Amino acid sequence: MKKISMFLAVAVLGTVKSFAQEAAAAATEAATEVAAVANEAAAAAVDAETEIAGETMHQVLMQKFLEGGWGWMLPVLVCLVIGLAVAIERMLYLSFANINTKKFIAKFEETLNNEGVEAAKELCRNTRGPVASIYFQGLDRYDQGMDAVEKAVVSYGSVQTGQMESGLSWIGLFIALSPMLGFMGTVVGMIEAFDQIQAAGDISPTVVAGGIKVALLTTLMGLIAAVILQLFYNYIISKIDNLVNAMEDASITLVDILTAYNKK
Numbered sequence: 457m458k459k460i461s462m463f464l465a466v467a468v469l470g471t472v473k474s475f476a477q478e479a480a481a482a483a484t485e486a487a488t489e490v491a492a493v494a495n496e497a498a499a500a501a502v503d504a505e506t507e508i509a510g511e512t513m514h515q516v517l518m519q520k521f522l523e524g525g526w527g528w529m530l531p532v533l534v535c536l537v538i539g540l541a542v543a544i545e546r547m548l549y550l551s552f553a554n555i556n557t558k559k560f561i562a563k564f565e566e567t568l569n570n571e572g573v574e575a576a577k578e579l580c581r582n583t584r585g586p587v588a589s590i591y592f593q594g595l596d597r598y599d600q601g602m603d604a605v606e607k608a609v610v611s612y613g614s615v616q617t618g619q620m621e622s623g624l625s626w627i628g629l630f631i632a633l634s635p636m637l638g639f640m641g642t643v644v645g646m647i648e649a650f651d652q653i654q655a656a657g658d659i660s661p662t663v664v665a666g667g668i669k670v671a672l673l674t675t676l677m678g679l680i681a682a683v684i685l686q687l688f689y690n691y692i693i694s695k696i697d698n699l700v701n702a703m704e705d706a707s708i709t710l711v712d713i714l715t716a717y718n719k720k
Contacts, residue, residue, distance in 0.1 A: 528637060528638070528641030528674040529641075529677055532634050532638055532674070532677045532678050535630040535633050535634045535637070535685075536630070536680075536684065536685065538630060539634075539688075540685070542626050542627055543688035543689065545623065546622075546624070546627075546692050547688075547691070550620060552584060553586055554585065554695075554698075554699065555584065557587055557705070557706055564713070565713050568713065569717065573595055577592055586613075586619075586620070586699060587702060587703055590609055590706065591710055593612040594608055594707075595714075596608070598714060602711070602714065602715065605710075609707045609710060609711070610707075620699060624692065624693075627692075628689065631685045631689060632682075634678045634685070635675075635678040638676070638679060641673075641674025641675065642672070642674055643671075644671075646671050649671070
């Protein structure tokens with residue numbers, strides 16, 4: 457009897473173990489299939505979202521621009537476009553004005569010592585940038601004495617700084633004007649919303665939604681334009697500061713070079 461019971465117990469345990477293993481394998485396979493389906497669904501959702509965003513981004517921007525109203529969005533856009541044009545022109549000007557100052561000074565000193573003042577002036581004339589222009593003006597008054605050279609360098613340095621800063625006032629104007637136009641559109645939109653409330657005699661979200669949307673969109677457009685132009689403005693200012701520092705150091709070096717050359 458005991459042997460029969462033990463035999464039955466072993467058989468039951470074997471059956472249960474086999475069933476458990478089969479169930480575990482089936483569960484693992486099912487989980488793998490579910491995970492694969494979920495991954496495919498997630499990838500399809502991401503692809504669909506990306507496709508929708510790629511197709512409608514331009515349309516959404518245009519729609520929001522039109523919803524803000526041509527009367528207020530267009531002036532802000534004009535300020536942004538003109539400000540960017542001036543900023544790009546200044547950046548190109550400053551990029552062409554920037555040279556390897558140390559290399560130019562070394563070549564200038566070598567030319568001055570070996571070939572004389574006229575050859576050094578010709579080198580300055582054929583080199584772009586404010587540093588070369590300042591050196592040319594200093595050499596042009598070398599025969600009048602070192603005091604005249606120093607005055608020419610200081611005066612022409614101010615002229616070069618003014619030329620580099622040309623157009624920045626317009627960028628500053630558009631930075632201030634863009635949000636002001638946006639806020640003006642906001643005020644107009646709120647006035648229209650209150651006019652609609654007065655005409656309807658009821659404070660309903662559907663009544664004031666149009667005017668409030670115009671107000672928010674014009675403000676947003678003005679702030680975006682101001683932020684973009686402000687970034688360009690600060691970058692240009694930093695470039696000008698670097699060039700001015702290079703001009704000042706080069707001017708001091710020019711006086712030292714001419715003083716040493718005068719003693720020969």
